[in-house]
Amino acid sequence: MSGTQITSEMIQDQTYLEKVKPISALMWINEETVPSVVAYRKYDKVQPFKGSQRLLKTYQDHHVDYQYFVAEHSGHGLQNDNKIYYQYMQTVEAYLDKYIPVEESVNK
Structure with missing residues (x-):
């Protein structure tokens, strides 16, 4: 859904978070x-x-x-x-x- 490939390594090191931010309401809340x-x-x-x-x-x-x-x-x-x-x-x-x-x- 993010339009980019997300690997298991990205999930493990948390770098995937920046990739999913555009489609994640959760990450825009402040x-x-x-x-x-x-x-x-x-x-x-x-x-x-x-x-x-x-x-x-x-x-x-x-x-x-x-x-x-x-x-x-x-x-x-x-x-x-x-x-x-x-x-x-x-x-x-x-x-x-x-x-x-x-x-x-x-x-x-």
Whole structure:
């Protein structure tokens, strides 16, 4: 997925990390990361669920305001978890209202 070959030696000496940085959300998180709403799916074959645990720890380590949802019955989409999808979208809207409020027009 990174477009470059990654060898077992690169994994052992950790030099692969720089190769995967462009496609790894985890590696871009710092104290200036914007608040985030994320949903992970238990049966995702593109982004394994275990990866979400590292992401959460990184959000916590850098004190990022985040909300995390688990779709217990879905693969890469949220197609099998309508209730979670609804909660996720409600939370996205709440975060937008909180962090990027739209000012009402005075000419109404």
